[in-house]
Amino acid sequence: MSTTFTAGGDQRSLPVPDGLDGMRLDQAVARLFGLSRTTAAALVDAGAARLDGTVRANSHKVRAGSWLEVTLPAPAATIVVVPQAVPGLRVVHADDDIVVVDKPVGVAAHPSPGWTGPTVIGGLAAIGHTIATSGAAERQGVVHRLDVGTTGVMVVAKSEQAYSLLKRAFKEREVEKRYHAVVQGHLDPLRGTIDAPIDRHPHHDYRWAVVSGGKPSITHYDTIEAFPSASLVDVRLETGRTHQIRVHFSTLRHPCVGDLTYGADPTLSGRLKLDRQWLHARELSFQHPRTGDEVRFVSDYPDDLGRALDILRD
Structure with missing residues (x-):
């Protein structure tokens, strides 16, 4: 060449x-x-x-x-983190090694090409948190991500030691990530495991799909509450692929309510007044990178998801 x-x-x-x-x-x-x-x-x-x-x-x-x-x-221009206050971004815990946030909807984890909205990293910079310098410039300190349309608890590394240890912990599946989701219909069985490989969708760049030869992807779920048209489920991720929960439940023909990208019913989404997927990062547990103690952080449902649940229960 x-x-x-x-x-x-x-x-x-x-x-x-x-x-x-x-x-x-x-x-x-x-x-x-x-x-x-x-x-x-x-x-x-x-x-x-x-x-x-x-x-x-x-x-x-x-x-x-x-x-x-x-x-x-030509190569894209270097992305720079700009400190920007993020309304609704709540710091759950902070010390010299980590900062745990409750991420609101409409906020990306870090800057990326084409994204001009708020980011967790920019929001933390705006309130004076210094983040680890490991990783690409635009995602320094980021050890895992949540979708823009997904709310909930997320950890960012502040020290280099924390970045290295947490990155390894996520890779080795030593971090417990639990989500709550409302999916359409009733799952059968009510409790189970979805083991199906995920990779980029063969025809849509912005979507992911279950495809032969994709990366191993494992999702465990347990039904918490059933409604006439939907179910509230507790989800534990064994792997952390992009859009994993959304793709897996869509493949079962039980997409997350409100997730029009992956086949949700727009009529039900409208009735529940949702303009995004009902998916929330509920709980995050891991060993603290400095003390080795097990730490656990929980996030309450934001207003739009709570309101949708109330409508389903009526």
Whole structure:
């Protein structure tokens, strides 16, 4: 492979590998350069990908040995953490090593490309918490994440020792993460385990799915309370994949109420006045990285989720 750099980005040229023979051009570009399908398709549409010197459509099937030339987009600008007060962000516990927060809805864990809203890291910086410098610049101190639309308890590392030990604890599944979710319908059995691999959705960049060959993903659940149209369940995550709870229950045809992205009934969501998934990080337990003592933090339901439960119980 030959590589040159220009003001427009990274230019690369190489023969199409045998393993991609017959694949769509946009899929081949995505696979070769680690891009999303959306980004790859945009490059092809812009004429930034050529086969044997000719611009082709996204649907064009590539042939092994054809010469592929691609101009990749210029690297994104470095993301900077900006201190910004976050209404509703509550500090549950703080010491020299960790800070535990109760995250409100509409707040991301850390800055990311395309996200202009509030973040946990920015909110902590605004109230004077110094976070560990380990990790990528935009997510320093972050050892686990909650979706923007998911509320609840979350821990951030303040010391380098805490970052290292907590990262390892999450990876080794030594942290107990419990969520409460309201899912549509009634689960059968009422208590069980969902063991199904998860990876990016093959057709939708912003979604994840149960797919063959995905990363091992295990979710344990237990029904707490049943309503005519839904169930409140306690969920314990053994793994921590992106959107894991949402994907697993959607796959069982019991999506989280309000989760329109994963197939929730919009009529029920409207009746409960929900504009996001009913999913809450209820409890977090782990060994404190300095003392070794077991610590446990619990978050109460926010107003919108509590209101939805009241409607279901009426």
